[in-house]
Amino acid sequence: MPTATVENYLKAIHQLAGDGERPVAIGKVASELEVTPGTATTMMKHLGGRGLVDYVPRRGVRLTAAGDEAALRVLRRHRLVELFLVEVLGLDWGDVHAEAEVLEHVISDKLLARIDEMLGHPTADPHGAPIPDAQGRMPEHAGASLADAGPGRYQLLQVSEDDGSLLAWLSDHGLRPGTRFDLLDHDRPAGILRLRIDGADGVTSLGTSAAGHLLVQAI
Amino acid sequence: MPTATVENYLKAIHQLAGDGERPVAIGKVASELEVTPGTATTMMKHLGGRGLVDYVPRRGVRLTAAGDEAALRVLRRHRLVELFLVEVLGLDWGDVHAEAEVLEHVISDKLLARIDEMLGHPTADPHGAPIPDAQGRMPEHAGASLADAGPGRYQLLQVSEDDGSLLAWLSDHGLRPGTRFDLLDHDRPAGILRLRIDGADGVTSLGTSAAGHLLVQAI
DNA sequence: GTCAATATTTTGATAAATCAAAATCAGGGA
DNA sequence: TCCCTGATTTTGATTTATCAAAATATTGAC
Numbered sequence: 001m002p003t004a005t006v007e008n009y010l011k012a013i014h015q016l017a018g019d020g021e022r023p024v025a026i027g028k029v030a031s032e033l034e035v036t037p038g039t040a041t042t043m044m045k046h047l048g049g050r051g052l053v054d055y056v057p058r059r060g061v062r063l064t065a066a067g068d069e070a071a072l073r074v075l076r077r078h079r080l081v082e083l084f085l086v087e088v089l090g091l092d093w094g095d096v097h098a099e100a101e102v103l104e105h106v107i108s109d110k111l112l113a114r115i116d117e118m119l120g121h122p123t124a125d126p127h128g129a130p131i132p133d134a135q136g137r138m139p140e141h142a143g144a145s146l147a148d149a150g151p152g153r154y155q156l157l158q159v160s161e162d163d164g165s166l167l168a169w170l171s172d173h174g175l176r177p178g179t180r181f182d183l184l185d186h187d188r189p190a191g192i193l194r195l196r197i198d199g200a201d202g203v204t205s206l207g208t209s210a211a212g213h214l215l216v217q218a219i
Numbered sequence: 220m221p222t223a224t225v226e227n228y229l230k231a232i233h234q235l236a237g238d239g240e241r242p243v244a245i246g247k248v249a250s251e252l253e254v255t256p257g258t259a260t261t262m263m264k265h266l267g268g269r270g271l272v273d274y275v276p277r278r279g280v281r282l283t284a285a286g287d288e289a290a291l292r293v294l295r296r297h298r299l300v301e302l303f304l305v306e307v308l309g310l311d312w313g314d315v316h317a318e319a320e321v322l323e324h325v326i327s328d329k330l331l332a333r334i335d336e337m338l339g340h341p342t343a344d345p346h347g348a349p350i351p352d353a354q355g356r357m358p359e360h361a362g363a364s365l366a367d368a369g370p371g372r373y374q375l376l377q378v379s380e381d382d383g384s385l386l387a388w389l390s391d392h393g394l395r396p397g398t399r400f401d402l403l404d405h406d407r408p409a410g411i412l413r414l415r416i417d418g419a420d421g422v423t424s425l426g427t428s429a430a431g432h433l434l435v436q437a438i
Numbered sequence: 439g440t441c442a443a444t445a446t447t448t449t450g451a452t453a454a455a456t457c458a459a460a461a462t463c464a465g466g467g468a
Numbered sequence: 469t470c471c472c473t474g475a476t477t478t479t480g481a482t483t484t485a486t487c488a489a490a491a492t493a494t495t496g497a498c
Contacts, residue, residue, distance in 0.1 A: 005485065027445060039486055041447055046484095058446060058493065088307070089333050099327055106321045114308045224455065246475060258456055260477055265454090277463065277476060 002052075004105035007074045008033060009043055010052060013063055014071035023060030072132040077104040077112060079125035079132075084115045086126045093126055094167045127167070128158035128177025128215070143215030146183070146193065147208045154216040155180045161213040169210075174200035180219060221271075223324035226293045227252060228262055229271060232282055233290035242279030291351040296323040296331060298344035298351075303334045305345045312345055313386045346386070347377035347396025347434070362434030365402070365412065366427045373435040374399045380432040388429075393419035399438065 002010070012032040016024045030040035048055035052067035063071060081100040085091045091099070107115075116122075116134070123139050124130055130139045143157040156179045159167060170176060174197050181197040191208040221229070231251040235243045249259035267274035271286035282290060300319040304310045310318070326334075335341075335353070342358050343349055349358045362376040375398045378386060389395060393416050400416040410427040 003484080025445080026447090030446095035485090036487055037446060038448075038488080043485080085330070089330070089337065091330065091333060095329065099330055102325045103322075106325055108318055110314065111304070111308070111310065111318055114310060118308065222454075244475080245477090249476095254455090255457055256476060257458080257478075262455080 002050075002070060004102075005043075006047065006050075006052070007070065007105055009040075009047060010063065010067055010071040011074050011078075013053065013061060014068065014075065017062060020062065023054075023056065023062045025060050029061070069136050072136040072138060074104055076132040076134070076136070077107060079129055080112060080115050080119065080122070081107065082127075083119055083122055083125045083131075087119060092168070093171055094165065096126065124158075124177060126177075127160070128156065129160065130158075141217070143217050146211040146214040146216045149183055149186065149211075149216060149218075151183050151185055153180065153182050153219050155219045156214060157217050158215040159213055160215060166210060166213060173197065173204050175204070221269075221289060223321075224262075225266065225269075225271070226289065226324055228259075228266060229282065229286055229290040230293050230297075232272065232280060233287065233294070236281060239281065242273075242275065242281045244279050248280070288355050291355040291357060293323055295351040295353070295355070296326060298348060299331060299334050299338065299341075300326065301346075302338055302341055302344045302350075306338060311387070312390055313384065315345065343377075343396060345396070346379070347375065348379065349377075360436075362436050365430040365433040365435045368402055368405065368430075368435060368437075370402050370404055372399065372401050372438055374438050375433060376436050377434040378432055379434060385429060385432060392416065392423050394423070 009029065012029055013024050016028050016032060026040050026044060027037055029044070030037045033040070044053060044055045044061050047053040047061070047067070051064060052070060053061045053063055055061045078100045081103045082096045085096040085099055086093060122131060123133075130141060132138045141157055146154070146156075156175060156177055158177060159170060161167070175181070175195075179198060181195045184194045184196055184203065186193045188208075192205055193208070193211050195204045195206070196202075197204055228248065231248055232243050235247050235251060245259050245263060246256055248263070249256045252259070263272060263274045263280050266272040266280070266286070270283060271289060272280045272282055274280045297319045300322045301315045304315040304318055305312060341350060342352075349360060351357045360376055365373070365375075375394055375396055377396060378389060380386070394400070394414075398417060400414045403413045403415055403422065405412045407427075411424055412427070412430050414423045414425070415421075416423055
């Protein structure tokens with residue numbers, strides 16, 4: 001049974017790995033977890049010894065199959081807890097991340113199963129992020145960044161940003177995972193997109209920086 | 220902000236203090252928490268330095284006002300979480316203690332407040348144990364041990380035992396906090412009590428050892 | 439191909455919590 | 469009163485996770 005710290009390192013590496021093409025730089029891991037590089041190096045050696053990562057000094061790390069499995073287990077817990085806090089306890093969309101960050105490490109399997117059941121075995125968390133199933137399989141959905149999209153009709157799949165303020169803003173403007181909208185135009189030089197959101201009045205503008213956190217699917 | 224370990228020591232001392240007449244022996248604390256005596260001694264000095272206990276070497280410890288307040292805060296969390304797990308998530312009466320033991324240290328105030336609200340600001344947990352209020356005031360109820368009771372009519376106030384098996388047995392026999400019953404007779408030499416429980420068929424027998432964990436009130 | 443800038447690793451320390459085992463104390467019985 | 473027994477404290481180590489700062493490697497610029 002990995003410690004909470006080890007779980008956090010695995011999660012961070014998973015997060016940073018992206019498509020898994022190339023190994024994750026140790027410095028990225030360190031800054032993701034807000035520890036000094038030396039601390040991260042030490043931990044990488046430890047994780048390597050436990051068979052959770054392949055660590056090549058000065059090159060980087062990647063998760064082994066075992067490490068990836070462990071990371072997905074934590075991710076599943078995280079997202080189920082988030083969803084539970086929003087759906088059942090009515091906490092704010094933006095508050096739940098921090099809470100889940102700690103609960104994910106301490107909840108028993110039995111309690112997790114109960115939460116999963118109570119939520120009806122959901123496949124996405126409040127941000128629209130997919131929830132790995134109990135076997136650790138990640139339901140992949142093919143979304144592209146709104147920042148790269150041209151005019152057309154889209155559905156918002158996921159908000160990949162854990163900070164509360166963007167979440168709150170989107171929510172206020174009627175934009176949440178599942179919502180459909182028309183991208184009217186995308187002024188790339190200015191970095192501004194204009195949308196007509198289903199169920200909302202008028203036209204909403206947002207910048208490329210925000211749009212970069214929105215995963216959408218053309219419909 | 221005290222660590223989870225510190226909170227556990229405070230809780231243990233509170234538990235063992237009883238009426239607070241005399242200081243708690245260090246050995247009791249050590250065995251309650253399943254650590255070696257030396258470890259407990261070290262921690263007592265630490266807690267003393269933090270102003271949470273009065274520690275007199277070779278005599279024992281007692282909680283200071285600050286320590287008592289902290290202990291009650293943890294107790295409140297523990298009991299609210301237990302109740303939540305039973306009432307809202309439908310976990311077994313006997314399973315929740317272990318779960319609460321860890322959650323009590325990590326839940327945010329905001330989440331706790333939400334739980335409290337959702338449960339309607341309850342004053343007793345699933346074992347019937349009183350829940351300190353948000354100001355740390357403990358609603359005392361005057362119960363006596365069933366092991367000391369003579370024939371008569373009683374109401375079960377509290378089961379002071381965290382192990383699941385007794386809880387499950389009682390529950391199966393229709394006996395839970397609030398339940399009323401007649402104590403038909405109490406055979407002290409044999410150590411057996413016979414009860415007629417409201418809402419249950421026939422007569423239920425139980426031994427003094429179990430009865431010792433039941434707090435009742437004559438009605 | 440050499441060098442400087444940047445990233446990474448090493449080294450030496452620290453804090454929290456713990457243990458095992460040796461040393462010490464306190465109180466009751468002879 | 470003296471000593472033995474059992475409780476407690478000390479001492480010296482260990483584990484996990486961390487930092488600061490020195491040492492080292494890599495890489496892109498020239």
